[in-house]
Structures are given as structure tokens and as C-alpha cells.
Amino acid sequence: MSALGDLGEDIFAPLGEALGRIAPEIEVAETARILSVGNGVAEVAGFTDLHADEVLHFPHGVVGIASSLRPGRIGVIVLGDTARLRPGDRLRRSGRVVDVPVGEALLGRVVDALGRPVDDLGRIDAAERSPVERPAPTIMQRAPVEVPLQTGIKAVDAAVPIARGQRELILGDRQTGKTAIAVDAILNQKDTGVLSVYCAIGQRASAVVRVVETLRKAGALGRTIVVVAGGDDAPGLQFVAPYAATSMAEHFMAKGRDVLIVYDDITRHARAYRELSLLLRRPPGREAYPGDIFYIHSRLLERATHLRDKHGGGSLTALPVVETQAQNISAYIPTNLISITDGQIYLSPALFEKGQLPAVDVGSSVSRVGGKAQLPAFRAVAGSLRLMYAQFEELESFARFGTQLDEETRRKLTRGRRVRDMLKQKEHAHLPVPEQVAVLLAATEGVLDALAAEEVAAAEETLCRAVRAELPALCAAIAAGEPLAQEARGALIATMRAALEGRGDGDA
Ligand SMILES: Nc1ncnc2c1ncn2[C@@H]1O[C@H](COP(=O)(O)OP(=O)(O)O)[C@@H](O)[C@H]1O
Ligand SMILES: [Mg+2]
Numbered sequence: 001m002s003a004l005g006d007l008g009e010d011i012f013a014p015l016g017e018a019l020g021r022i023a024p025e026i027e028v029a030e031t032a033r034i035l036s037v038g039n040g041v042a043e044v045a046g047f048t049d050l051h052a053d054e055v056l057h058f059p060h061g062v063v064g065i066a067s068s069l070r071p072g073r074i075g076v077i078v079l080g081d082t083a084r085l086r087p088g089d090r091l092r093r094s095g096r097v098v099d100v101p102v103g104e105a106l107l108g109r110v111v112d113a114l115g116r117p118v119d120d121l122g123r124i125d126a127a128e129r130s131p132v133e134r135p136a137p138t139i140m141q142r143a144p145v146e147v148p149l150q151t152g153i154k155a156v157d158a159a160v161p162i163a164r165g166q167r168e169l170i171l172g173d174r175q176t177g178k179t180a181i182a183v184d185a186i187l188n189q190k191d192t193g194v195l196s197v198y199c200a201i202g203q204r205a206s207a208v209v210r211v212v213e214t215l216r217k218a219g220a221l222g223r224t225i226v227v228v229a230g231g232d233d234a235p236g237l238q239f240v241a242p243y244a245a246t247s248m249a250e251h252f253m254a255k256g257r258d259v260l261i262v263y264d265d266i267t268r269h270a271r272a273y274r275e276l277s278l279l280l281r282r283p284p285g286r287e288a289y290p291g292d293i294f295y296i297h298s299r300l301l302e303r304a305t306h307l308r309d310k311h312g313g314g315s316l317t318a319l320p321v322v323e324t325q326a327q328n329i330s331a332y333i334p335t336n337l338i339s340i341t342d343g344q345i346y347l348s349p350a351l352f353e354k355g356q357l358p359a360v361d362v363g364s365s366v367s368r369v370g371g372k373a374q375l376p377a378f379r380a381v382a383g384s385l386r387l388m389y390a391q392f393e394e395l396e397s398f399a400r401f402g403t404q405l406d407e408e409t410r411r412k413l414t415r416g417r418r419v420r421d422m423l424k425q426k427e428h429a430h431l432p433v434p435e436q437v438a439v440l441l442a443a444t445e446g447v448l449d450a451l452a453a454e455e456v457a458a459a460e461e462t463l464c465r466a467v468r469a470e471l472p473a474l475c476a477a478i479a480a481g482e483p484l485a486q487e488a489r490g491a492l493i494a495t496m497r498a499a500l501e502g503r504g505d506g507d508a
Contacts, residue, residue, distance in 0.1 A: 031092045034058075035073065037085045040235040041279040042076045047093060050074065053133065055094040060084050063114075064091075065098055065236065068280050075280040077236040079114060097133065100244045101126030102251035107195070110212055110226040113241035115248070118228060130251055132243040136302035143308040148373045149260065149317050152188035152430025153181060155360040155423045158382040158440055159389070160345050163373035164194070164258050165306025165315035169337050171322050171329060172347030177358050178321045180427050181345065182262040183211055185319060187218045188430045189260060194317075195252050196224040197261040199245035202231045202238050202268025211264075218428065225249075231268070238272035246303050246316075253307065253314035261304070265321035266297065270333045287332045298340050329364075343367035357424060362389050375433060377477075377484035381440045385419070388444065392416025411449075418448040421456040434475035435464040441489065442496050451500075459500060466499035467492065 032046030042064060044056070054066045056076055062085060068075030078085070079098070100115035105126045110119040117124055145163035162168045162185075170178045186196040198215070200208045208228050215221040225248050229241035242263045249259040263269065270293060277290035285291050297320075304318035322337050327349065329338070338344055343366045351359035362385075371379065395412060399405060405413070422443040425431070431439070439460050442448055451459055468475060474488050 031090050032056075032074070034085060034087050034089045034091065036087055037078070037082050037089075039275075039279055040078055040082055041067075041276060042078055042082065042085065044074050044076055044091060045072055047074065050093060051095075051097070053097050055096050055098050056091050057094060058085055058091045059089050063098075065240075066093075067276075068282070077239065077276055077280075078234055079236045079240060080234055082234070097131050098240060098244075099129040099131045100247055102128050102130045102248050106225045106248055108222045108224070110228060112233070113227065113229045113237040113244050115244060128251070130247040132240055132247050133299075134247060134250065134303065136299065137305050137307060137311070141307055141311045142305045143313070145306050145315075145369050145373050147258070147306075147315075148370065148375060148378075149185070149194065149258075150188055150192070150433060151181070151185040152432070153184055153358060154425055154431060154436055154440070155358055155362065156181065156185075156345060157378070157433070157436055158385055158423075159360065159362045160343060160365045160367040161370035161374045161378075161382075162317065162319075162367060163306075163370045164317050165304065166343075166367070166369050167301050167304045167318040167320065167341040168367060168370070169320055169322060169341040169344035170347070171324060171334060171338070171344045172359070173324050173327055173349045176347035176349050176352050178323070178347055179207075179211065179264055181347070181358055181360075182264055182319050182321060183214055184428060184430065186215065186224060186260060186262065187220050187428060189223070190218075190220065192258075194223075194258045194260050195249075196220070197227060197245050197249045197259065198224060199227040199242050199261065199263050201229050201241050201263065201265060202272060203228075203264065205230055205232075214428075235272040235275045238269060239276060242266075242269055242300055246300060249316050250303060253316045254312055256312040256314045258315045258317070260317045260319065263300075263318070263320040265323050266337060267321075267323045267333055270297070289332060293333075294336050294340075297336060301340050342369045355424075356420065357426070360423070362386060362423075363393060375478065375481050377437050377482065378433060380484045380489075381437050381444065385440070385444065389416065389419060392419070414449050415444070415446060417453065418446075418451065418456065419443040421453050422448065422460065424457065431464070432479070434478040435467065437478055437484070438467045438492055438496060439463055441492055445493055447493060447496050447500065462499050463496045466495055470495050 029046055029048045032044045035043045035045050050066050052069060056064045056066055058064060062080040064076040064078040066074055067077045101124055103126045105124050109117055112118050145165045147164045149162045149164045150157055170181055172178050212226055215224055227241055227245040229238040249261045252259045274289050282290045301318055304316045306315040307313055320337060322334050324334055346361045346364040347359045348361040399413060422439055442463055448456055
């Protein structure tokens with residue numbers, strides 16, 4: 001320093017002055033311009049600072065999400081119609097991430113992916129908002145699943161039981177009854193206190209209207225939020241919809257409520273994201289999906305859980321729906337989802353064609369955790385059902401070769417067929433747990449053996465009526481989660497046999 005002496009100051013003084021003049025002129029650009037726009041994405045330039053996933057405001061009230069941050073060019077997912085946007089239009093940053101309204105005010109409403117009402121019921125007065133992307137609960141916040149989520153559908157509750165906080169995939173070709181199962185699961189929560197969120201992604205408007213009407217007619221809409229991003233909506237909205245729907249559901253979970261969420265369907269969600277990624281020029285991978293397609297689905301479904309009591313004890317049960325093409329469950333998206341979820345309900349077009357409805361293929365369906373939460377009486381009766389059914393199906397395929405069958409084999413085949421007939425169920429014809437236990441017991445213990453296939457449905461009604469009327473205390477005990485004692489089992493079978501014989505006498 002001393003070596004430079006006065007000379008040093010002489011040199012640096014003007015520089016300092018110059019810097020002082022320049023500094024105030026550096027300003028963070030809060031606005032930018034559109035370089036190109038179309039098909040649901042835009043490229044913009046001009047921001048000097050921007051956060052990942054930040055909301056950007058375009059003209060005409062259109063918003064977008066900053067998605068690919070590259071120097072000089074930012075790829076934006078537009079959450080609205082790009083038709084009115086032009087290159088050169090200005091946009092501004094918001095400093096926020098995408099959020100949606102949450103809370104009671106949304107129940108009974110049909111909203112879009114940003115929580116804006118699309119029904120005719122006026123504005124939504126929600127006091128709170130929540131970001132659409134939120135971190136999933138940590139391991140330490142999670143509790144094991146312990147309460148069943150009854151769908152009221154025999155083939156599901158008995159063979160692939162679902163627990164509150166579980167993620168169970170509904171998988172199958174188009175028109176196999178996937179939506180029907182999901183909607184029935186929502187309808188059956190009438191007296192359970194479970195709230196529901198139905199998230200429709202990429203569907204035709206008429207299909208969504210049908211679901212909403214079904215919910216309304218059954219009086220279930222008031223405890224449901226419907227989130228819709230239709231097939232004609234911007235791919236960005238279809239992409240955001242399930243995250244937004246999950247945030248709305250999480251709000252209730254955090255308050256200790258049990259919530260059921262249906263994503264119908266994830267295949268369309270994946271396609272919307274693929275479209276966006278290709279337009280944003282991200283490198284395509286398998287089946288042209290971007291490399292992070294697994295991650296976008298796992299981070300969504302990781303948000304479903306059962307929280308510890310310390311964290312409110314609420315739960316979020318997720319039923320993602322995946323549509324397969326020509327029963328190809330080893331395609332990219334189905335395999336991803338199978339590995340992310342805790343099991344799958346596989347619906348078979350072959351069963352559907354045969355009129356075996358719901359078309360649940362018991363052998364290809366599994367619930368990896370739900371059995372632990374099944375009510376004890378239910379488990380006692382349904383425990384051996386899957387194994388018995390698998391053996392029956394194998395036996396039946398051999399019997400087709402026309403071989404001579406011994407008495408024992410013939411008896412087993414009859415029993416299996418009656419079980420299969422018993423698993424048939426109409427839409428919206430929910431069966432409470434005690435009745436399910438009863439008819440399941442009837443089928444597996446041979447009470448139905450003497451009947452013809454077409455008599456099973458009527459017999460089932462007779463059995464349920466008899467059990468309800470004559471064994472109300474036992475029904476209450478089963479529903480309350482008490483185990484099925486040997487005498488109780490005997491009483492059920494005796495009551496049901498008597499009811500069927502009585503019916504026989506009456507008919508004669
Ligand atoms: N258990 C059932 N009994 C009678 N009809 C059913 C049953 N399940 C589904 N369906 C009918 O089958 C058709 C296809 O069902 P849907 O749930 O829309 O299929 P997906 O969602 O797989 O395309 C609908 O018309 C529906 O009413
Ligand atoms: Mg459907």
C-alpha cells in the first residue's frame with residue numbers, strides 16, 4: 001500500500017466515482033416479452049431474475065409457470081388459452097408459485113385446475129390458499145395404515161381391500177369400469193365421514209358431467225370437490241390439476257380428516273406432460289416421455305399417507321386410474337404406476353364382455369397393505385378367498401379340456417362358480433360390511449351351491465335381508481370390528497340356509 005502511495009488513490013478514485021454512478025442504474029427486470037407462443041407453451045426473454053415454477057402473468061389474465069430456465073430464453077407452461085397471446089406481448093413475474101384456494105368453501109363445487117369455479121354456483125370464498133406443489137409428509141410423520149376404506153364393492157373389499165392412506169391403482173383398458181369403481185368408492189363414504197376429491201384429467205366434458213350428476217343424485221357432491229381439466233383445456237392445466245386437487249385434499253388431511261382422492265386418469269396426465277415437454281424441447285426418452293415422468297408421478301402419489309396422531313391423524317387415500325392399451329400393463333406408464341402404488345385393481349375386458357361386472361380380475365389384482373386394515377370378521381371370511389379363487393380358475397381351465405371329472409372336482413368347480421357369481425355387483429349397489437361378510441361366507445361355505453347362476457343375485461338379497469333382520473347384534477359387532485366367533489359363524493350360516501329354504505317353500 002505504502003509503495004503505491006498517493007499514486008494508488010489517484011488511479012482508483014475516478015473508478016470508484018464511475019462505479020458509484022453505474023450501480024443505481026442496474027435494475028432487476030420484472031417484465032419480459034414473448035418470443036414465441038403456441039400449443040400451450042411460450043418462450044419468453046427479458047427477466048434478469050426468476051424462480052423455478054414461478055407464476056408469470058401474461059395479458060388477458062392468462063398465467064403461466066416458468067418451467068425451463070435457460071439463459072436468455074425461458075420456457076413457460078401456459079395455464080390457459082395461448083390463442084390470444086402474440087410474440088412481443090409483455091408479461092410480468094409474480095414472485096409466487098402456483099397456488100389454489102383450499103377449505104370448506106370448495107366442498108360441493110366443480111373447479112378448474114387453478115381452483116376457479118366452473119359450475120354456476122358463484123364465486124368461492126376461501127380464506128386460505130395453498131401451493132399446488134408441496135413436499136410429501138416425511139417418514140417420521142407417517143403412521144401405518146389401520147382403518148379400512150370400504151368401497152362397498154365385494155370384489156374390491158374382499159379380494160383387494162384398501163386402507164385409508166393407501167395408494168391403489170385402478171388399471172384397465174377403456175370401458176372396463178374403472179371410473180365406475182372410483183365413483184362407487186366415493187359414493188360409499190356416505191356415513192364414514194371420509195371427504196372426497198375427484199380429479200378429472202383430459203376427459204370429455206360429457207363424461208365429467210355424468211360423474212358430477214351421479215355424485216349429486218346420490219347426495220355425495222356436498223362432501224366432494226371436483227377438479228376438472230378437460231381434454232380441450234390447455235395441457236398445462238391438465239398437468240397441474242392433480243397437484244392442485246391434492247393440495248385441496250391435504251388441507252383436510254392436515255385437519256385430521258380422512259380424504260379419498262381419485263385421479264381419472266393418470267394416462268392423460270402423462271400425455272399432457274409429454275406434450276409440454278416435447279414443446280419445451282426437453283429430450284424425449286422411452287415412448288417419447290421425458291426423463292422425469294416417473295418422478296412427477298411419484299412425487300404426486302407420495303403425498304398420500306396416513307399421518308401420525310401427533311400430526312393430526314388424518315389420511316389421504318389415492319386411487320389413480322390408468323388406462324391401458326390392448327391390456328398392455330407392461331407399457332411405460334402402467335409399469336411406473338404399478339411400482340409407485342401399493343397395489344392395483346386390474347379390470348379385464350374379457351370379464352366385462354362376459355358380463356362379469358365389476359370386471360375385477362382377482363388373480364391379477366393385489367393390495368399390498370390393505371389386508372392389514374381389514375376388519376377381523378372380514379379377514380376371517382375373505383382371507384382364503386384369493387387362494388381359493390386362483391385354484392378354481394386353474395381347475396376350470398383344465399376342465400375345459402373335457403376330461404372326466406371326479407365328484408370332488410365337480411364340487412369344487414360348482415363352489416368356485418357360485419363365488420364368482422356372488423362377486424357380481426351392479427353399479428351404486430353398495431353392500432355394507434356385515435352383509436358382505438354374510439354373502440361371502442354363504443358362497444365359500446356352499447350355501448349357494450344348489451342354486452343356478454342366474455338365481456344367485458336374488459338369493460343374495462334374501463340372505464342379506466334375513467341376516468339384517470334376525471342377527472342385528474351380530475351385524476353391529478362385525479361392523480364394530482369384533483372378530484367372528486365360531487358360534488357366530490354357525491349362526492350366520494344357519495340363518496342363511498333357513499332363509500333360502502324358506503324362499504324355496506314360498507316359491508313352491
Ligand atoms: N358393475 C357394473 N355393473 C353394470 N355396469 C357397469 C358396471 N361397472 C361399469 N359399468 C358400465 O360400464 C361402462 C364403462 O364404465 P366406465 O367406468 O365408464 O369405464 P372406464 O372408466 O374404464 O372407461 C359404463 O357404461 C358403466 O355404466
Ligand atoms: Mg373412465
